[in-house]
Amino acid sequence: MGKILISACLLGENVRYDAQHRRLSHPVLEQWQREGRLVPFCPEVAGGLPTPRRPAEIRQRFPILVTDRDGADLTPAYLQGAELALEVAQRENxxxxxxxxxxxxxxxxxxxxxxxxxxLVQGSGIAAAELMRHGIAVFDETRLSELFAFMAMQDQSAA
Structure with missing residues (x-):
């Protein structure tokens, strides 16, 4: 059965910039967690950013520039977090x-x-883009039904 890399904040870990979480409660996710299929990860924390931290946004896409409200360049931390997200996703299959x-x-x-x-503008976050660039399907909390359908097909293929 396939594993899913999941934003740690969606599992209730206080890793967001404001030291809060965005816990996502759903029976299917709870089942997958019990089965050990969820791999929690926070690219921002993995990239070396503290919790709490100042809010950050992607200021420009090419070349990539991520800054906080004060204009501090956080791009290296975001790029490192994206690389680590990919490494963990690949290592955990x-x-x-x-x-x-x-x-x-x-x-x-x-x-x-x-x-x-x-x-809001169209475009992916740094880690999401890196995962998709390497063929890993990415869903967000607004697309749970698509995730569940995708996982059902993955589980059927593995059976």
Whole structure:
């Protein structure tokens, strides 16, 4: 049965920038956790950022630049966290990832615009993009039904 890399904050770990979590409660996720199929990971913390920390956004995409509200360049930490996310996903044989939406590390389809105005733009977070670039399917908490269908197909294939 396939494993899933999951944002640690979605499992209740206080790793977000504000030292909070975004615990996601769902019976299927709880079952997978009991079965040892969930691999918790926080790219931001793995990349060396503290908890709590100042909010960060992707200021520009090419070349990539991630800054906090004060303009401090956090790009190296985000890139390292993305590389480590990929390493963990590959080492643990994760077939996919369930990541926190809108995050500069984990957002799948959208992130904030880099100006700290609460405006969303199309584009993936740094770790989500790295995982997808290497063929790992990425879902966020708004796409649980798609994740469940994907995992059902993975489990059927493995049977």
């Amino acid at each position: 994760c077939c996919c990832a369930l990541l926190q939406s809108l995050s500069p590390a984990c957002g799948r389809d959208q992130t904030y615009d880099g100006q700290f105005r609460q405006i």
